[in-house]
Amino acid sequence: MTSKNDALLALVRWVSLVDFAKPFEHEARFNGRLRSTGGRFFPKDLHLDFNEKMYDAFSEDVFRQIVQHELVHYHLYRAGKGYRHRDADFKVLLTQVGGLRFAPALPDTSFLVYQCMSCKQVYQRRRKIDLKKYRCGKCGKPLQFVKGKELNL
Ligand SMILES: [Zn+2]
Ligand SMILES: [Zn+2]
Structure with missing residues (x-):
């Protein structure tokens, strides 16, 4: 083991x-x-x-x-x-x-966590983000879902 x-x-x-x-x-x-x-x-x-x-x-x-x-x-x-x-x-x-400069904040379990696919900026949101519409605030590239408890929204 x-x-x-x-x-x-x-x-x-x-x-x-x-x-x-x-x-x-x-x-x-x-x-x-x-x-x-x-x-x-x-x-x-x-x-x-x-x-x-x-x-x-x-x-x-x-x-x-x-x-x-x-x-x-x-x-x-x-x-x-x-x-x-x-x-x-x-x-x-x-x-x-492509390493992180700062460690991302540990997610509160009530948050959903997203990350920019390009610049790796991490976003925590209470509500689900529409990944088709929402883009990274820093570089404008798409985000991906990383972690959160409400997986089957
Ligand atoms: Zn260091
Ligand atoms: Zn970005």
């Missing part, structure tokens, strides 16, 4: 290979103390922490973008480049792989 931490590590290794073409060779685990943070990179021993509530709450597509964000820190640090949020290297690589 594989534990949830094993599944997380497998996902991080997979995203690293697919989106960065480089192996992830350290530890990744859930940290129950993270609240609004999606994950955290530790330069001391190169391990990554991830927010278990976000893993449970978001689709794999959204969580993958959280993993991408942490892997941008990881791979830039290992390459001796600017790995902090303010560094140009960080901004460039994060944009290239």
Whole structure:
């Protein structure tokens, strides 16, 4: 039987290979103390922490973008480049792989969550959005349904 931490590590290794073409060779685990943070990179021993509530709450597509964000820190640090949020290297690589700049807010279960298919902006709404009519407020591209309790509307 594989534990949830094993599944997380497998996902991080997979995203690293697919989106960065480089192996992830350290530890990744859930940290129950993270609240609004999606994950955290530790330069001391190169391990990554991830927010278990976000893993449970978001689709794999959204969580993958959280993993991408942490892997941008990881791979830039290992390459001796600017790995902090303010560094140009960080901004460039994060944009290239399409990772999230900020972790999305954990959804209140009474909200429906949508995400822009292009710029990945997350929208939370009390009411169902008509996906045929509604477009992203930032870039004008279509949205997709991500999460919510009223699935069969
Ligand atoms: Zn970060
Ligand atoms: Zn957009």
